[in-house]
Amino acid sequence: MKAWLFAGQGSQRAGMGEALFDRFPEYEAVADRVLGESVRALCLDDPDGRLQRTRWTQPALYVVNALACAQALAEGRAPDVLAGHSLGEYNALLAAGCFGFETGLRIVRRRGELMGEADGGAMLAVLGLAPDAVRALLDRAGATDVDLANLNTATQVVVSGPAGSMDAVRAAVRATPGARCVPLATSGAFHSRHMRPAQERFAAFLDTIAFRPPRIPVIANVTGRPYPADGAAELLARQISAPVRWHETLRELVRRGVDEVREFGPRPMLLPMWQSVLAAPDTEREPDAVPGRERERDAVPGREREPDALSRGEREPLPGSAPVRVARDTPAAPEPEPVRDPAAARLGSAEFRQDHGVRYAYLAGSMFRGVSSVELVARLGRAGLRGYFGAGGLDLGTVEQALTALARTPGLDGRYGVNLLHDLTRPGAEDALTALLLRHDVRHVEAAAFTTVTPALVRFRFTGAHRAADGTPVAVRTLIAKCSRPEVAAHFMAPPAEDLLRRLLAEGALTPAEAEAARGLPVAQDICVEGDSAGHTDGGVSLALVPTAAALAEEMTARHNYPRRLRVGACGGLGTPEAVAAAFVLGADFVVTGSVNQCSPQAGTSDAVKDLLAALDVQDTAYAPAGDLFELGSRVQVVRKGTxxxxxxxxxxxxxxxxxxxxxxxxxxxxxxxxxxxxxxxxxxxxxxxxxxxxxxxxxxxxxxxxxxxxxxxxxxxxxxxxxxxxxxxxxxxxxxxxxVHCGPAAGAFNRCVAGTALEPWRERHVERIAELLMTGAARTLAERLAAYTCP
Incomplete structure (x- = not known):
């Protein structure tokens, strides 16, 4: 596996590109026209020292890197994967065919102009400290306006912020044993929050550009993962104010099996960083760095990968080509880890796995205000699992955008759900959200905070219900009812009340056939028993609740003569394989996780919160009043440490x-x-x-x-x-x-579980990898315990 890496700003020098301009005169002519002056003179002679000014540095470097890449393509085959450091990412996208040479130069020129207008900022390279240690150093120095800008290696971090704050940072670094710092020659606080005005202006400019999907995987600075088929404009805009996750990028290359890299740039800057990753201990490396693994992941069954223009030795077309605009509102298909473990796949109810179309008897529960994001839900769905989008607390317009995005995400096959959160103060909102879910043909809902069955829940559950040819009642929608009290669970285990059905019939919300089928089915086939957990909680004990609910389910199945048995799941406190194993031993048919997913790259919350969560122990949560039910004294469990x-x-x-x-x-x-x-x-x-x-x-x-x-x-x-x-x-x-921050003790337990492993950094805790760890670990735990208690 071969990767090409493109250096960014800081690698420039006078005389760069001298051997390249004569070989590619057509590129030089285009660059002269776009820039309005001689690019050769700018790179070779550096008139007036302009090569050190951002607005000129960036287009000059882009041109030289592009010429070097064109020469490499003329001499041999294209690489398997591409990456670029900050500005270098534009050359990687050019090599991947996302735009033509002239289009890329116009983008870079505008980027350089906007970033060059930023002043009053400074950047400082901190050497010898890990990112977490640098964050702690900034806190001690009181530099709250300074951000981590470049995460280059495990011990090389660049910080960025107002120039006036850097004196305190330098003093703090010098006072730290083993650390040193080097000021960088920049006038702006690049890759920090202070660049957001420039980011907004750049985003408006990028909206006028048509991007093609990359023909070769390009690892994005913002995410440390491959660029999606669509969404390049958003990532490039975010890159201006977001940190450059270069260390994660290099680790992604290792994980994909890359064993050969080539650097493009006037000065060697990136190869030493690559060598540092290769030299890292195995515990800091991805566990599945197997050559060719990404090809298994990226392959589309039944279709050979199309050869790209670069692999055929073709040069990127010059101006005049007409790229096809890709719809911007189509989300990228994530690239999840494979989740295949026969023992883990046997845990829980086989009927549950079949009904929900999931690989494991495992769900990721919703988290308030979109913390369970579209990205999180989509990634799980692509991995053969299901998550529930956190619609609670969001307006209908935002929820509808999420539903549209999920429906257009390829590869989900309907494996996504949405949270329906009961709001005592706004009953109309529940009805409106239900109507929206039905309009978008959502098939799976997680109902939370309900104390009784409402008309909206009955309408959702039984829309589309009917009798099969043999007379068996069938519901086409699933409802997971989260309960912490047996009397509430009993309402969901029973068929809908007759007065509710009559009301919905009168309103035209259900047809007579749907209502007739509903009379032979429970409101929820699956009840999730909620133990002490994040957010709203009764502080229940799963050891008592799960067996009680399981016995009640057996009783209600027999009482109502259901064609299929009621199933009971468990959630709350599931942060280790042992806890998940215990839930299955207690009789759970499935498990639902929560807090552990909030500390994942896909969770829709800030990096600051994820840093906080990754440092928690099991005792670092507390109870507080719930804002939505403040007057009633309802409680939520939240992070206590650090807030x-x-x-x-x-x-x-x-x-x-x-x-x-x-x-x-x-x-x-x-x-x-x-x-x-x-x-x-x-x-x-x-x-x-x-x-x-x-x-x-x-x-x-x-x-x-x-x-x-x-x-x-x-x-x-x-x-x-x-x-x-x-x-x-x-x-x-x-x-x-x-x-x-809503959180239960499961987060602290998970932190202890993954300490010293590849999942210790939260940026490695992708949601499907969390599921894999918990489920395969639970299967292994049960096998070991069973063997220990089995007589010879």
């Missing part, structure tokens, strides 16, 4: 319970409320709260608050919960102390 959210949220609930309104609070408490929680004067915070309730169609809440001071206090306090959740998802560094 003050739990303490502050509990104090707010105590104030609500013991006072009649804001006027009842003393001056010190009001000052604390404004400074630490609301981050604004009371009047301003209340104005924002009112605007939120009006925008979401609930002006009656404001009217009630004007009459009831205590309700006004509750609404104002609840705004803190909404803001802290958004701050965590966005990774707002100014709000780190207020991050609200």
């Amino acid at each position: 003050l959210f739990a303490a502050r949220a509990n104090k707010l609930y105590q104030l609500y319970r013991s006072h009649t309104g804001l006027d009842d609070l003393d001056e010190a408490t009001l000052a604390w409320l404004e400074h630490d929680c609301l981050r604004a004067p009371l009047a301003q915070a209340w104005s924002r709260t009112c605007a939120h309730y009006r925008d979401t169609g609930r002006p009656h809440e404001i009217e009630r608050a004007e009459r009831e001071p205590r309700h006004r206090m509750a609404l104002l306090f609840k705004s803190y919960f909404a803001r802290t959740h958004r701050a965590a998802q966005d990774g707002d560094p100014a709000e780190r102390a207020n991050y609200q």
Whole structure:
């Protein structure tokens, strides 16, 4: 396996490309026209020192790298995989056929102009420290406005931020044994949050460009994984402000079986980094670095891979070619790890696996506000598993975009579901979401926080239900009902109440045939018993709940004479193979994970939260009031370590319970409320709260608050919960102390489980690999325990 690597800014030098211009005069002519001056003179003579200025450096390097690549293609075969460091990624995409030479030069020229306009920033290479140690160093130095920009190797990290903050960082590095730093010659804080204005302008420019799918895999700086067939514009825009994950890129090459690399660039910069990855201990390397493995993954059954233009020795077309625009709203098909283990595939209910079309009796439960993202759900589906998109807390427009994206993702074959979260304060929202799910023909729903069966659930479950030819009732939709109390589980195990069916018939929400079939089926064929877990929790004990629910399922199956038995699953606290094995021993037909998936590259939350989660131990969670059910005293389990959210949220609930309104609070408490929680004067915070309730169609809440001071206090306090959740998802560094992160002890248990393995860094914890570890480990644990207890 051969890879080509393209160097980026910093590798430039006067005289670069001298032996190449005469060989490719057509490229030189195009570059002169696009740049408005001689590219040869710029590279060879460096007039006025422009080669060190970003707006000129980037197009000059792009041209020289392109010429060197064209020469290499003329001399031999194309590589198996491509990658480029920052600017070099554009040359990798050019070599992969994503755009022509002129189009790429125009893109790079605009990128250089926008990045060159950034000033007041600085970049500093920190040597001898791992990324986590550098993050800790920044925290100690108080450099909250400095980001990790380039993750080049395990011990080479570039930080980026305002120039004024770098003195403190340099001092902190010099005070750290074994560490040193080197200032970089840049005027901007590249690959940091400070480049977001430039990113937004660049994104608008990229919207005018037509990109072709890569003919050769290109590893993206932003993700450390291959570029998708579509979505290049989004990744290139994000690259300006996102860190360059070069170490992950190199490890991905190792994992794909690359054993030969060639660097393109005026100065050798990337080969030493490649050598450092090859020299790393086996525990830091991917466990499946088998040559050709990616070919098994990428192959489409029944179809040979089409030969690409580069592998035929053809040069990238010059201006005048008309690329086909790929639809931007079609998401990329992820490239998951293969999940094949016969022993693990036998755990749980075979009927469950068949009904849900999954490889394992394993589901990834939803997480609030899209933390269970489209990417997470799609990746699991492609791996033969299922996840549930976290629709709770999102508006209908956002959910519809997610449904459209999932429906257009190739290879899912319907293996995705959506969360339906009960909201006592907004029953109409539940009906509207159900209508949306049916309109998009969603077949699988996870129902959470329901205390009883509602018309919306019955409508979803039995739309399309019918009698088979032999008279057996059949439902075409699955409903996983998450319950923590037997009396609630009993409602879902029974057929829908007759009054609900009559109501839905009268409204035209069900047909007579659908209602008739519903009378012979349970509302939910699958009940998931929810033990102590992240988010809303009753603090239940799975050791008691799972056997109880399993016995109830047997009783209800017999009572209603169902054609198929009710199935019971387990969730909550499943962070190790031993815990998953225990769930199956207790009688679970399937398992559902939660917290462990939040610390994966696919989870829809910030890197700051994932860093926090990856450092948790089993005792690092606490209980806090739930923002959506604040007045009722409902609780959620959240991260305690590294955030003050739990303490502050509990104090707010105590104030609500013991006072009649804001006027009842003393001056010190009001000052604390404004400074630490609301981050604004009371009047301003209340104005924002009112605007939120009006925008979401609930002006009656404001009217009630004007009459009831205590309700006004509750609404104002609840705004803190909404803001802290958004701050965590966005990774707002100014709000780190207020991050609200729903999490159970399973996250800490998983951290201990993977310590010292390839999955210790969270960026390696892809969701299908988590599933593979837990299920295959559970099968191995059960086999070992059984052997230990079996008499000779």
